[in-house]
Structures are given as structure tokens and as C-alpha cells.
Amino acid sequence: MGSPEYLKIVEAIKTKITSEEIKPGDAIQSENLLCEEFNVSRMTVRKGLAVLVNEGYIYSIPGKGNYVCEPDLDLYTLHFDEMMPTEKKGEEIRLLEVNVIKPSYEIGFNLEIPENKHVIVVKRVFVSDGVIKAYDIKYIPYYRGIPIVEKEIRYATFPEMVAKKNSIFAMTKKLKIRATLAKGEVSQSLDVMDGEPLLVVEQKLLDEKDHPIGWGIMYFAGEDSGLEAVACFD
Amino acid sequence: MGSPEYLKIVEAIKTKITSEEIKPGDAIQSENLLCEEFNVSRMTVRKGLAVLVNEGYIYSIPGKGNYVCEPDLDLYTLHFDEMMPTEKKGEEIRLLEVNVIKPSYEIGFNLEIPENKHVIVVKRVFVSDGVIKAYDIKYIPYYRGIPIVEKEIRYATFPEMVAKKNSIFAMTKKLKIRATLAKGEVSQSLDVMDGEPLLVVEQKLLDEKDHPIGWGIMYFAGEDSGLEAVACFD
DNA sequence: CAGTGGTCTAGACCACTTG
DNA sequence: AAGTGGTCTAGACCACTGA
Numbered sequence A, B: 001m002g003s004p005e006y007l008k009i010v011e012a013i014k015t016k017i018t019s020e021e022i023k024p025g026d027a028i029q030s031e032n033l034l035c036e037e038f039n040v041s042r043m044t045v046r047k048g049l050a051v052l053v054n055e056g057y058i059y060s061i062p063g064k065g066n067y068v069c070e071p072d073l074d075l076y077t078l079h080f081d082e083m084m085p086t087e088k089k090g091e092e093i094r095l096l097e098v099n100v101i102k103p104s105y106e107i108g109f110n111l112e113i114p115e116n117k118h119v120i121v122v123k124r125v126f127v128s129d130g131v132i133k134a135y136d137i138k139y140i141p142y143y144r145g146i147p148i149v150e151k152e153i154r155y156a157t158f159p160e161m162v163a164k165k166n167s168i169f170a171m172t173k174k175l176k177i178r179a180t181l182a183k184g185e186v187s188q189s190l191d192v193m194d195g196e197p198l199l200v201v202e203q204k205l206l207d208e209k210d211h212p213i214g215w216g217i218m219y220f221a222g223e224d225s226g227l228e229a230v231a232c233f234d
Numbered sequence C: 001c002a003g004t005g006g007t008c009t010a011g012a013c014c015a016c017t018t019g
Numbered sequence D: 001a002a003g004t005g006g007t008c009t010a011g012a013c014c015a016c017t018g019a
Helices: A005-018 A031-038 A042-054 A105-111 A150-154 A158-162 A184-190 B005-018 B031-038 B042-054 B105-111 B150-154 B158-162 B184-190
Strands: A058-061 A065-068 A075-079 A091-101 A119-128 A131-141 A172-181 A197-206 A212-221 A227-231 B058-061 B065-068 B075-079 B091-101 B119-128 B131-141 B172-181 B197-206 B212-221 B227-231
Touching: A005 A031, A005 A042, A031 A042, A042 A058, A042 B042, A091 A150, A105 A131, A105 A212, A119 A184, A131 A158, A131 A184, A158 A197, A158 A212, A172 B172, A184 A212, A197 B197, B005 B031, B005 B042, B031 B042, B042 B058, B091 B150, B105 B131, B105 B212, B119 B184, B131 B158, B131 B184, B158 B197, B158 B212, B184 B212
Parallel strands: none
Antiparallel strands: A058 A065, A075 A227, A075 B075, A091 A119, A119 A131, A131 A212, A172 A197, A172 B197, A172 B227, A197 A212, A197 B172, A227 B172, B058 B065, B075 B227, B091 B119, B119 B131, B131 B212, B172 B197, B197 B212
16 A cells, blocks of 8 residues: 555556466556556556566567567576685685786686686685585685785685786686596696586686686585576566 | 757666776666756656666666666576477477376475365477477366367467466466486487486476476487577666 | 665666557 | 657755755
């Protein structure tokens, strides 16, 4: 009752859509008709429709009308916390290595830099209740002023490591997720046997021009450690 | 120049944020000030601010002002196409099994149903250029009218299988992603050796009351097959 | 109290689509 | 030409925060 008029319009149309009274591709009644129906001004109707557009229920075609969206059921929201649930009791980060190196072919390829440019490599493990949960390797093109002091880098997130050079608002992060088998250095760092299944999350940090400014790989041990995602549509 | 006034306001404030002229937690100048600055009416200013709110740049506190958001750098958009890139050349879906069964403890637990309720089980593999890419198992509580005809179910997505009973607009999908080793039935279905690393995507379909209406597990073979996600912030 | 954001109105003009 | 959505105005009243 006390709710704003435009929210009543939102709810009314949402109900029509979820009850399948109107289906994807169908047109909504015109804005002028909605004005009469709800006895409100056109701006109020449009505010309600704007909410539905933002939430992915409808879209507009100028000169024609407002239409119900085909829901994109393949889109999910993934919450990937780079630092695990740090700052909690029993959580700890161990810094294994901070170095300036010449990039391997793979590193140079992923950071799109020539082989004579130096690269910072940071290797850490995340420990929970005494058990190593994840092994994290990050590569960042070297630049003056990059933090390489242990204290600064130990608890730093990927964006924080490059924040001096790039605004976090102008960065994009991309993930690739796959499975692999533990072996060699990775097994040792995670303290697992070779052949254990590992979840691999590859992170790439891009600047506003889509140029890589960081590349990292995280290995997660244990079948219990996984990621969760929720469908966007609500 | 020809762009609407409210978009000019959006761009101006975005630039201030990405250039870090104003930082997270800082206040934007008041709406009335923005009206004067840009020589527009308040509704136009508010339309611009609404865009910034939707895109996650700012938030409002009634009676106080508009403030720059702390960017949530842990949120990603994951595109998980349940049907793989089907309908493409060289792609094929093989239906291995459609059955009505009594649920195991695990199935009953995940679907939150008693053990005397029957369940449809659908097993499929996704084949690309003759290579089996994924093995898919889905469980759906049995109800009258559920499609169990091969033709109907072979190319059906999870939501389509339950669509007769539930509107896709009222459904939620949740994913859990982890790594495991191939073994037994899974190895055979994927035609890989035991001990191969597999990416596991567990899907749960929930109705509007958060009650499960479907549970599925997809196994992806091959180190090359993985998922990709992009940070939401733009 | 003056200032802020939240809601709403009753008009207006434009570009666009359709018959 | 009539109808549609997109933009915009110049007011208004409200509930809220802070001094």
C-alpha cells in the first residue's frame, strides 16, 4: 500500500511474466495505456519499466513498444574470492617466493610482453586449519614502484599489486576454470600426492585497453574445495 | 554532442571515478549542484545517477547524498552453456539412458524428497568431432506429464525438462564447480582412463520457494575444456 | 532548520515504426 | 498521420539526515 506507484507497476508486470500470462517476445501494453491503467503520469510508468529493463525482464524498441525478454539461462554470477576467506580464525597465507625473473615463453605470451622485459613472480599458499588449501602463482610485468616488500605483498590481492599503476575501476578480470592433476612443484607446494585432482583457476588482469597487466594461476586441492555460482535471473 | 544530457553526466562522473579524482566512499556533489553544473533539470540529473547506480559505480543514502562504491572485485559473470555449443557442425548429443528410479540417499538428499517418490534419471554425453566432451546426469522428481520420450528429452535443457511444472522465470539455478578423478561409470561414459582429471559442474534447479526441482552433474573431460568468467565491474 | 535524496505530475518535443 | 518510446522541464511534496 505504502509502496511507490512505480513498484506496483513493476510487481504487476513481473507477475504477468512469471505466471506466463505474457511470454517472451510478447509486447507489454503501451506506456500510455499503463498510465491510464495505474492512474499515474508517464514518467512514473517509465520508471517502473526502467526497473524491469535493468532486471532483464523486458527490453524496448523505440517506436514500437516494450517486449518480454527471452531469459538468458546460461548467465551466472560467480563469487570468486581471491584471498579465500582470509582474516578468519585458522586462516593463514604463506609467502613462498617473490622474485624478479625473465619471462618464460608461456609467461611472455600471457602477459603479451617481450622476453627482455622483467616480471615479478609471487608464489603463495593459503592455509586453513593447518591444511594447505590453495597454491597461488602470480606474474606481473615489472615497473618502478611495484611493491616487492614481503609485508606489502603477502596479503595483497591481484589488483592491489598493480594498483599503483592502474586504477582498479579501469581493470577487467577474467577467469578460466579447469581441472588438472597435481604434479611436481604444484604437488610439493600443496603437500599432496602426484595425481590428485586439482581445480585450476587462471586469472588475467586487463587494463582499459585490454592489455594484460597480470597473470595468475591458483590450484585448489581437495574435492571439497570448489566454486559456487548462481543464475543471474531473478 | 548529440548524445543525451544524462549520458554526459554519466560520462563525466565515470571519468572522475576511474581517474580516481573521487575515491570509494567519497560523496558526489549534490543533485541540485549537478543541475546547475550541467544546466539541466533535476530529473535529468537523477536519470544519469540511476545509470551509475545500476552499473555499480555509486549508491545513494537518502537525506545524505550519493557516494562512490567500493568496487566488488570478487564478482564475475559466468557463462555456462548447459548444452555446450550444440547445433554446431560436428556437435552431437547421445542419449544413454532415461529411466524412472527410486532415489538413492544422495539423490533424495539433493532433491529433498522422501525415498518413496520416484525420480527421472537422464544420462547423456556431448560429442564434438567424434570426441566425447562431457557426461551429463540429471535427476528430476517424477510428475505426471514430464517428458520421458526420447525425442523430447534428448536436446532438452534442464529448465526445459521441468518447464511444464515451473515457469522458467521463477526458477533459480545454482552451480558448484570442482575437480575430480575419472572412475567407473564416469570413465566409461566419457571413454577416458581412470585417474584422468575431470571438471565437475553440479547444477541445482530451485523453484521460487528455494525447493529443489532438479539436480544434475556434468563431467568435462580434457584439460582444454574449461569455463570462463569475466569480472562484472565495467 | 536548511539540505538531501525519493517520488510524482502534466505537460512538451523528438525520432522512430506502422498502416 | 497516428502511435510508440526517448528525452527533458519546472515545478511539487515527502521523509530523512545533520547542525
